[in-house]
Amino acid sequence: MALVTLTTDFGDGSSYAAALKGAVxxxxxxxxxxxxxxxxxxxxLIATAYFLGDVLPWFPAGTVHVVVVDPAVGTHxxxxxxxxxxxxxxxxxxxxxxSVLRPVAEPPRVFRLExxxxxxxxxxxxxxxxxxxxxxxxxxxxxxxxxxxGPAVTEWxxxxxxxxxxxxxxxxxxxxxxxxxxxxVSNIPALAVPExxxxxxxxxxxxxxxxxxxxxxxxxxxxxxGSSGRLEVAxxxxxAAARLGIGVGATIEVTxxxxx
Amino acid sequence: MALVTLTTDFGDGSSYAAALKGAVxxxxxxxxxxxxxxxxxxxxLIATAYFLGDVLPWFPAGTVHVVVVDPAVGTHxxxxxxxxxxxxxxxxxxxxxxSVLRPVAEPPRVFRLExxxxxxxxxxxxxxxxxxxxxxxxxxxxxxxxxxxGPAVTEWxxxxxxxxxxxxxxxxxxxxxxxxxxxxVSNIPALAVPExxxxxxxxxxxxxxxxxxxxxxxxxxxxxxGSSGRLEVAxxxxxAAARLGIGVGATIEVTxxxxx
Amino acid sequence: MALVTLTTDFGDGSSYAAALKGAVxxxxxxxxxxxxxxxxxxxxLIATAYFLGDVLPWFPAGTVHVVVVDPAVGTHxxxxxxxxxxxxxxxxxxxxxxSVLRPVAEPPRVFRLExxxxxxxxxxxxxxxxxxxxxxxxxxxxxxxxxxxGPAVTEWxxxxxxxxxxxxxxxxxxxxxxxxxxxxVSNIPALAVPExxxxxxxxxxxxxxxxxxxxxxxxxxxxxxGSSGRLEVAxxxxxAAARLGIGVGATIEVTxxxxx
Numbered sequence: 038m039a040l041v042t043l044t045t046d047f048g049d050g051s052s053y054a055a056a057l058k059g060a061v062x063x064x065x066x067x068x069x070x071x072x073x074x075x076x077x078x079x080x081x082l083i084a085t086a087y088f089l090g091d092v093l094p095w096f097p098a099g100t101v102h103v104v105v106v107d108p109a110v111g112t113h114x115x116x117x118x119x120x121x122x123x124x125x126x127x128x129x130x131x132x133x134x135x136s137v138l139r140p141v142a143e144p145p146r147v148f149r150l151e152x153x154x155x156x157x158x159x160x161x162x163x164x165x166x167x168x169x170x171x172x173x174x175x176x177x178x179x180x181x182x183x184x185x186x187g188p189a190v191t192e193w194x195x196x197x198x199x200x201x202x203x204x205x206x207x208x209x210x211x212x213x214x215x216x217x218x219x220x221x222v223s224n225i226p227a228l229a230v231p232e233x234x235x236x237x238x239x240x241x242x243x244x245x246x247x248x249x250x251x252x253x254x255x256x257x258x259x260x261x262x263g264s265s266g267r268l269e270v271a272x273x274x275x276x277a278a279a280r281l282g283i284g285v286g287a288t289i290e291v292t293x294x295x296x297x
Numbered sequence: 298m299a300l301v302t303l304t305t306d307f308g309d310g311s312s313y314a315a316a317l318k319g320a321v322x323x324x325x326x327x328x329x330x331x332x333x334x335x336x337x338x339x340x341x342l343i344a345t346a347y348f349l350g351d352v353l354p355w356f357p358a359g360t361v362h363v364v365v366v367d368p369a370v371g372t373h374x375x376x377x378x379x380x381x382x383x384x385x386x387x388x389x390x391x392x393x394x395x396s397v398l399r400p401v402a403e404p405p406r407v408f409r410l411e412x413x414x415x416x417x418x419x420x421x422x423x424x425x426x427x428x429x430x431x432x433x434x435x436x437x438x439x440x441x442x443x444x445x446x447g448p449a450v451t452e453w454x455x456x457x458x459x460x461x462x463x464x465x466x467x468x469x470x471x472x473x474x475x476x477x478x479x480x481x482v483s484n485i486p487a488l489a490v491p492e493x494x495x496x497x498x499x500x501x502x503x504x505x506x507x508x509x510x511x512x513x514x515x516x517x518x519x520x521x522x523g524s525s526g527r528l529e530v531a532x533x534x535x536x537a538a539a540r541l542g543i544g545v546g547a548t549i550e551v552t553x554x555x556x557x
Numbered sequence: 558m559a560l561v562t563l564t565t566d567f568g569d570g571s572s573y574a575a576a577l578k579g580a581v582x583x584x585x586x587x588x589x590x591x592x593x594x595x596x597x598x599x600x601x602l603i604a605t606a607y608f609l610g611d612v613l614p615w616f617p618a619g620t621v622h623v624v625v626v627d628p629a630v631g632t633h634x635x636x637x638x639x640x641x642x643x644x645x646x647x648x649x650x651x652x653x654x655x656s657v658l659r660p661v662a663e664p665p666r667v668f669r670l671e672x673x674x675x676x677x678x679x680x681x682x683x684x685x686x687x688x689x690x691x692x693x694x695x696x697x698x699x700x701x702x703x704x705x706x707g708p709a710v711t712e713w714x715x716x717x718x719x720x721x722x723x724x725x726x727x728x729x730x731x732x733x734x735x736x737x738x739x740x741x742v743s744n745i746p747a748l749a750v751p752e753x754x755x756x757x758x759x760x761x762x763x764x765x766x767x768x769x770x771x772x773x774x775x776x777x778x779x780x781x782x783g784s785s786g787r788l789e790v791a792x793x794x795x796x797a798a799a800r801l802g803i804g805v806g807a808t809i810e811v812t813x814x815x816x817x
Contacts, residue, residue, distance in 0.1 A: 038326040042315075048737025049309055049569055050596030052611040053784060055562075058591050059615030066558040066617050070591060071318050071330060076310030079738050080794050091312040095319030095427065097326050108794055111769025162769040164784035167615065217308025218339050249371025249422040264313060264424035274340050274368055298586040302575075309569055331578050331590060336570030351572040355579030355687065357586050477568025478599050509631025509682040524573060524684035534600050534628055 038099055039068045039178035044088065045105040045166065046077040053164065057105070060157065060167045064175025073102075080108040082133045084285075086196050087213050089126075090136035091265045098123025101174045105166035106133050116150040116169055117193060118183045125177055127170045132196030144191075151187035201225045207234065207292040210268070215284045219276025223289045225268040231293040236260040238270050238289045239281045250274070298359055299328045299438035304348065305365040305426065306337040313424065317365070320417065320427045324435025333362075340368040342393045344545075346456050347473050349386075350396035351525045358383025361434045365426035366393055376410040376429055377453060378443045385437055387430045392456030404451075411447035461485045467494065467552040470528070475544045479536025483549045485528040491553040496520040498530050498549045499541045510534070558619055559588045559698035564608065565625040565686065566597040573684065577625070580677065580687045584695025593622075600628040602653045604805075606716050607733050609646075610656035611785045618643025621694045625686035626653055636670040636689055637713060638703045645697055647690045652716030664711075671707035721745045727754065727812040730788070735804045739796025743809045745788040751813040756780040758790050758809045759801045770794070 041061055047053040054075045061068050073092060078084050085106040093102060107129045115130040121137055128134045130149075138145070150169060153160075155176045160168040173186060201210035201224050210225035221238070236243040247259045255274040258281075263269035268289065270277050278284055301321055307313040314335045321328050333352060338344050345366040353362060367389045375390040381397055388394045390409075398405070410429060413420075415436045420428040433446060461470035461484050470485035481498070496503040507519045515534040518541075523529035528549065530537050538544055561581055567573040574595045581588050593612060598604050605626040613622060627634075627649045635650040641657055648654045650669075658665070670689060673680075675696045680688040693706060721730035721744050730745035741758070756763040767779045775794040778801075783789035788809065790797050798804055 040322060040326055042318075044315075046738075050594035051737050052594070052608050052734070053736070055564075055593040055608075055612040056615040056784070058562075058593070059612065059617070059620075062560060062591075062620070063615065063617045066560055066619065067589075069327075069329075069589075071322075072332070072592070073315040073318070074310035074312070088312050088315075092315040092319065095316040095323065097319070097323045099326065100319075100322070109771040112771035114771075161784055161786075163781065167784065214312070216313070217311050218306075251369040251372035251374075261423065264316070264421055264427065266421075300582060300586055302578075304575075329587075329589075331582075332592070333575040333578070334570035334572070348572050348575075352575040352579065355576040355583065357579070357583045359586065360579075360582070474572070476573070477571050478566075511629040511632035511634075521683065524576070524681055524687065526681075 039065060040071065040097070040100040041068045041174045041178060042071045042073045042096070042100060042102045043075070044073040044077065044085070044102065045075050046079045046081065047075045047105070049075050051075065053167070056167050057103070057171050060171030061103070061175045064172050065178050068175055068178050077106055080106065082106060082131055082196055083198065085133040086136035086198055089134055093124065093126070093137050094122070096124060100124045101177045102126045103166065103170050103174045104128035104134060105170060107131070107165065110165050111162035116165060118148045118150060118173070118186050120146040120183055125183055127174055130194050132194040135193070135195050136198060146183070147190050147193055148183050149187045149190050152185065155181065155186060199224055201229060203229070207231070207290065209288060209290045211289060212283065212285050212287045215278045219272065219278035220263065221270040221277050221283070221287065222263055222265055223268045225289065225291060227262045227266050227268070230262065230268050230291055233294045235292045235294050236268070236270065236289065239283045239287055241281065243270065299325060300331065300357070300360040301328045301434045301438060302331045302333045302356070302360060302362045303335070304333040304337065304345070304362065305335050306339045306341065307335045307365070309335050311335065313427070316427050317363070317431050320431030321363070321435045324432050325438050328435055328438050337366055340366065342366060342391055342456055343458065345393040346396035346458055349394055353384065353386070353397050356384060360384045361437045362386045363426065363430050363434045364388035364394060365430060367391070367425065370425050371422035376425060378408045378410060378433070378446050380406040380443055385443055387434055390454050392454040395453070395455050396458060406443070407450050407453055408443050409447045409450050412445065415441065415446060459484055461489060463489070467491070467550065469548060469550045471549060472543065472545050472547045475538045478531070479538035480523065480529050480531040481537050481543070481547065482523055482525055482529045483527055485549065485551060487522045487526050487528070490522065490528050490551055493554045495552045495554050496528070496530065496549065497552070499543045499547055501541065503530065559585060560591065560617070560620040561588045561694045561698060562591045562593045562616070562620060562622045563595070564593040564597065564605070564622065565595050566599045566601065567595045567625070569595050571595065573687070576687050577623070577691050580691030581623070581695045584692050585698050588695055588698050597626055600626065602626060602651055602716055603718065605653040606656035606718055609654055613644065613646070613657050614642070616644060620644045621697045622646045623686065623690050623694050624648035624654060625690060627651070627685065630685050631682035636685060638668045638670060638693070638706050640666040640703055645703055647694055650714050652714040655713070655715050656718060666703070667710050667713055668703050669707045669710050672705065675701065675706060719744055721749060723749070727751070727810065729808060729810045731809060732803065732805050732807045735798045738791070739798035740783065740789050740791040741797050741803070741807065742783055742785055742789045743787055745809065745811060747782045747786050747788070750782065750788050750811055753814045755812045755814050756788070756790065756809065757812070759803045759807055761801065763790065
């Protein structure tokens with residue numbers, strides 16, 4: 038089926054994203070390319086980790102994901118092919134992809150890209166996405182096995198994402214994504230949020246937890262479990278980021294209240 | 298042929314647009330996805346209506362359009378499948394799609410999405426695009442008939458777009474789209490614009506109606522019938538929005554002048 | 558294989574880019590569309606030329622490229638189909654594509670689009686991308702030969718790109734692309750840059766030429782040969798454009814230093 042997705046920090050409409058597409062299509066002109074994002078903040082591994090963690094679980098087995106957020110391009114950092122959930126992730130060994138791993142799952146099969154047979158003949162020092170990852174993605178969609186790409190490895194760079202802290206009577210986390218609506222998405226999973234609770238952010242106390250945006254009047258500041266399955270603070274039909282003047286990194290505190 | 302288009306207010310490069318793609322491809326990995334826009338102004342049904350009215354007529358029969366501008370997600374608003382012009386529009390029942398209807402045409406066949414057999418098993422309260430519309434689009438491209446999705450309905454929410462007013466000797470309308478060039482596109486159709494006319498906008502009198510931008514010198518403020526088939530005010534190789542300091546909602550007045 | 562790419566100045570998410578896609582797909586619903594950029598600066602032929610020169614060499618033979626940066630749309634400027642490197646470029650005759658030509662190569666076969674059999678029946682004065690180039694791209698992917706589109710021509714508009722000047726002991730060029738990272742990419746090819754050299758830009762002297770970004774500490778201002786194969790000035794994990802307060806047009810000077 039030849040599904041290939043692209044996730045980069047190249048910027049929309051950049052020549053780099055365009056050249057990357059050409060590099061995949063040169064190997065397999067029938068590859069079905071899908072842009073996931075070219076707007077990750079430059080060199081931001083944490084933002085990339087949250088993005089991939091929120092997005093990759095929705096893709097079908099067989100998909101090949103090319104991830105190019107690569108501040109160390111051209112140095113001795115490795116490039117990896119990760120077999121995960123029937124999908125393959127191609128990414129630099131900088132931890133940006135480890136957010137998809139679950140503690141209870143079997144560890145993935147991981148290969149280090151060392152076999153230049155699947156690369157462009159000339160590899161630049163600054164653009165391994167175009168010269169290595171793109172061509173490798175093309176070859177994978179043509180049926181090449183990941184184990185042909187290089188040796189299996191059992192160690193890789195992990196990324197430590199900010200974890201929420203359990204408190205006496207609640208949980209404290211932080212904003213990890215500010216989306217284009219201005220919704221402030223935290224790292225607090227739904228399971229850690231009591232049904233009856235008070236949410237505080239940026240010195241404001243949010244009385245109301247709602248089920249969805251439309252459950253409160255336009256302009257209301259609300260807390261809810263968002264599309265990522267984590268606690269989020271939103272202004273109904275408005276921007277919480279603009280209203281509160283905050284973004285990624287802001288603290289969110291949840292306190293259980295007496296159930297009625 | 299499995300053509301699926303995506304039109305949302307999610308923002309370019311957002312994880313929501315990416316997850317929506319995965320949701321379609323999980324049902325039909327061979328679906329041919331095409332981004333139309335992820336930049337509609339958040340929750341703006343009027344802007345969405347003009348966008349769809351300007352774009353959907355150019356698509357071939359068989360296309361499935363997924364439209365997710367959905368301020369009332371998770372409430373009791375319905376989701377619809379609209380058979381229009383041989384195409385299918387999947388959208389919330391909020392009127393955003395009714396701009397494609399023409400008074401003289403037969404009314405479309407419309408179905409309310411009530412059959413969860415074509416949805417994801419778990420449906421969130423905040424992201425029906427990913428959990429319902431995307432999977433339904435996948436199933437439609439696999440050959441499922443729209444009448445399998447739920448009951449036919451003959452009533453739906455309509456959206457009243459701002460209409461131009463006919464004057465004694467002309468017509469008054471307003472800017473409904475400011476495009477990325479800064480062209481100010483009105484709601485006045487070509488048929489309502491006399492060949493010999495004077496156009497006024499933001500206190501300025503435009504002497505010239507031209508056929509195309511290149512018919513006047515760079516920097517000239519001109520009126521013309523634009524690509525949407527409606528009157529538009531432009532600065533040749535410049536931005537009328539920036540020059541005049543106006544945007545959507547500004548009044549445009551057309552007065553017929555003596556023909557020569 | 559029906560590969561079609563789109564390169565325009567329409568703006569991301571604009572109705573024009575969406576309608577252009579529909580126009581291609583109406584002729585060939587199986588065309589595989591790929592967005593290259595919809596963010597070229599409006600009407601900027603020089604920026605388009607650098608973009609195409611940096612991107613098109615990475616695409617496979619058989620690709621059809623639709624390029625719509627067209628300030629003279631609707632006037633007497635011609636539209637062209639250019640057979641280049643086994644690919645076809647469809648573009649206005651304004652020179653934006655001539656950057657792909659190499660002095661030593663055979664001249665391309667070029668046809669002027671004059672055969673309306675492959676256009677939409679009605680052609681607007683303001684949107685030849687949708688009404689002519691898009692449909693023609695569709696027909697090319699269905700197997701129509703470029704020579705069916707109109708007469709062969711041997712003259713076309715050329716665009717003169719800013720050329721670097723060879724100095725006594727080095728070379729002087731200018732910034733021609735400022736990418737989304739803030740890297741300042743010049744028009745000085747790698748071959749013209751001595752291994753041992755000093756680079757000056759905006760009154761600053763850069764002591765170091767590096768092989769790749771990661772070869773210097775974060776925050777360092779460095780010169781390197783970038784992904785385009787030309788000299789570029791960058792701030793490691795930062796923005797040279799922001800740091801230096803400059804962009805396209807700024808002068809870069811390279812002086813050879815004594816080799817060690």
